Amino acid sequence: xxxxxxxxxxxxxxxxxxxxxxxxxxxxxxxxxxxxxxxxxxxxxxxxxxxxxxxxxxxxxxxxxxxxxxxxxxxxxxxxxxxxxxxxxxxxxxxxxxxxxxxxxxxxxxxxxxxxxxxxxxxxxxxxxxxxxxxxxxxxxxxxxxxxxxxxxxxxxxxxxxxxxxxxxxxxxxxxxxxxxxxxxxxxxxxxxxxxxxxxxxxxxxxxxxxxxxxxxxxxxxxxxxxxxxxxxxxxxxxxxxxxxxxxxxxxxxxxxxxxx
Numbered sequence: 001x002x003x004x005x006x007x008x009x010x011x012x013x014x015x016x017x018x019x020x021x022x023x024x025x026x027x028x029x030x031x032x033x034x035x036x037x038x039x040x041x042x043x044x045x046x047x048x049x050x051x052x053x054x055x056x057x058x059x060x061x062x063x064x065x066x067x068x069x070x071x072x073x074x075x076x077x078x079x080x081x082x083x084x085x086x087x088x089x090x091x092x093x094x095x096x097x098x099x100x101x102x103x104x105x106x107x108x109x110x111x112x113x114x115x116x117x118x119x120x121x122x123x124x125x126x127x128x129x130x131x132x133x134x135x136x137x138x139x140x141x142x143x144x145x146x147x148x149x150x151x152x153x154x155x156x157x158x159x160x161x162x163x164x165x166x167x168x169x170x171x172x173x174x175x176x177x178x179x180x181x182x183x184x185x186x187x188x189x190x191x192x193x194x195x196x197x198x199x200x201x202x203x204x205x206x207x208x209x210x211x212x213x214x215x216x217x218x219x220x221x222x223x224x225x226x227x228x229x230x231x232x233x234x235x236x237x238x239x240x241x242x243x244x245x246x247x248x249x250x251x252x253x254x255x256x257x258x259x260x261x
Contacts, residue, residue, distance in 0.1 A: 030082050044172050053144070061136055078122070116186050126195075142154075160236070161224075162237060162240045174187075
């Protein structure tokens with residue numbers, strides 16, 4: 001089986017294998033469903049509880065550490081754009097599929113019905129000031145998820161390319177429209193990225209660069225760790241260095257607090 005190299009090739013492959021065309025009706029359906037999911041999540045038990053307890057969580061952290069927890073107010077949730085969703089299915093089905101030409105370990109992800117198969121179609125970010133704040137707010141999210149009866153899971157992300165964050169996931173139930181306009185109930189994972197102020201800044205600086213690269217089949221023979229003239233060398237090690245500095249900041253902060261107790 002030929003292997004798609006671009007998103008355009010991917011659409012041809014989807015038509016050939018699954019009779020899924022690159023049609024505007026899929027995009028319209030996706031946007032209709034996700035706009036409904038967004039509205040329902042804003043009215044969910046979890047979101048309302050998190051908003052109502054935001055100040056109390058910050059005060060609890062301050063009482064323990066002497067510092068405020070949050071860098072900013074709770075951000076709005078964001079819908080993954082349709083093109084980004086399609087691109088992610090391309091990456092999972094083809095680019096990083098170790099079983100190719102067979103289906104990935106978790107099965108094919110169809111871009112016309114991705115809702116229960118991808119975990120970041122709706123997401124938000126919580127920015128904390130210090131490294132230990134990530135673990136603190138993670139436990140509060142877990143408590144709220146349990147209170148609302150949602151499934152909960154999390155991953156500590158620490159990638160070779162200098163990306164550090166905690167990804168927490170809650171899975172409420174939503175009522176969504178079918179293509180024929182009746183409805184059904186589905187469970188959709190909502191991603192909550194927990195990151196520090198420093199890591200959020202470096203992510204914003206590097207996001208556009210990595211978005212351009214992530215769906216390419218990279219055949220470079222020289223690993224980025226040795227290619228000191230490359231953009232990857234500078235950007236990736238900057239992420240690692242900043243993470244190390246955050247650890248040093250924590251050590252100094254805790255020692256200073258211990259001396260003042």
